[in-house]
Amino acid sequence: MPIKQVHSIPAHVDRIWNLAPHPTLPLLAAATSDKSAQIYSLNTYFPVAQLDGNHKRSIRSVSWKPKSGSNSEVVLATASFDGSVGIWIRDSDRYAQEVGSTGDSGSIGLEEWEFVASLEGHENEVKCVDWSCEGTHLASCSRDKSVWIWEADEDNEEFECLAVLQDHTQDVKHVVWHPNEDLLASASYDDTIRLWREDDDDWVCSGEIIGHRSTVWCIDFDKTTGEGAARLVSCSADETVRVWSRESMTGNTAHRDIPSTFRSDPISENWQQEAILPQRHSGPIYAVSWSGQSGRIVSVGADGLLVVYQEVKTGEWEVIAEEEDAHSVFEINTAVWSRKWKSTASHGQEGDGEKGEPKPEEAEIIITGGDDGNINIWEVTFQK
């Protein structure tokens, strides 16, 4: 078996719904059914903060705001079954002070986090939240069948709702932004995936992907495609993992100054199924992740199976690693690729300063979370 478990964090006694590694820092956020989110160091695998007291029900999803330009704050969004989205900011002043004074790390409560905003509007459970690549937009989705797009001010305290998108006919389970376009994808209990774009100040549904025969639980974009190309992977309760690619786009280039209502070419994109990945799972598949480093895909689900796929040539995939009972007999709710961070002896250096930050190694890891409350860290050792 060319995959090995390198670490296991006994994080919670209850279900872990979702895990998100920070895009540039060695931090991992966990969404749990005990109404809290926890932050772990990916250097030490120790907890560094617990975010609780604000959500009244399970936290279903977490997303880090990417750092870009002058924006240096560490910001996390949490989506909860209580119908709200929470925005949390690391109190960097106090953090720096404490690290300076004690130099000690690895215990809960070292980092101070501030709850700065609660985004209200969804009628019921918020299922997923995701920041756009530049950190300018935040998308959320809910059982109320809608997708909301929010825009934050500089301080991350005032959020304006730019759009409420209601084309899905059932719960929206997952939203994810394209790695470099302002393109949003959403997956639903109505078995479809929809794509959304801004068209002359309006957000519109630019495409629909039909093919899955049951709930689409999770989607992720290919982060390695070149300019103008787009692919995404989806997993479903129909026990399949599928890859889709954008074949064509209209309405995106010419006459952008003419209002969309008067344009002859409404914005739209045509997506086609490129592949059904080798079928290994029995039971709903809850999560997929597409590695930006190796281009590999990982999937996990109710059957406890962890599967890693590699593309042999365009549209042709093979299974390169498989692990049964990856969380013993428990269901696995989330899986995500992350860079592998060096485990340094002098921890506490994982601050937001660019200096002293550990360099990510070439190797990547897979992080999974399950109903057993464990966070497991995996390495694919097989090199092809």
Added chain:
Amino acid sequence: MSEPINANPKVLSFEDLPTRSPASEEIFGDSSSIKATFPHSALDGAFPTISLYESYSSSLLLGEDGLADDDIEMKAAPELSSGESDVSDDQSDIEEHEPIDEQEIYDLISTISDPEHPLTLGQLAVVNKPDIYIVSPKDANGRHQKISRVIVEITPTITHCSLATLIGLGIRVRLERCLPPRFRIEIRVKQGTHQSESQVNKQLNDKERVAAACENQQLLGVLSGMLATCK
């Protein structure tokens, strides 16, 4: 509930419900064929008979090695064995090695109360033993896989029963609380017994919806009322 959705359901008398007794299984194997009519015979003894039925079945539950007809290797859940606290030590040893079978699942869920009738799901034949399946797949080496499936098909009393999802949720919650985590629970409406079968099935087996529903205090109140009649 002001107006019952099905005011006149068919009701089984408790003697007809399946138990571990081989004799009664032979005679009443097809429990659905034996029905008494609401309201007289059934309502009289609905609740008092539940406790009777339990002591009856649990006394038969033990020392029946031959009845472990399935080849599933497993230990009883702690919650399950704790229910038989009145048995002696060597008997509980036997109990521990006895695998969980369809009868045991039936015993767990047939005593759940219907949300609108003062009757159990067993008496209303919403839950029937022949509609409970335990699937324990083997791997290539012939060993049982760690994860088993429990499939329960429910038969709503009427085909437009809007309480079917609530009943299904009650069964799911009961089994999730009692069975070890290696069981994957599937609750389905029996084919042809409900007009929006696929919708109900999809809802009942959506993990996220079930989890969210179980955080709804009002719904939890209704569920705990339904489960109050379980041992």
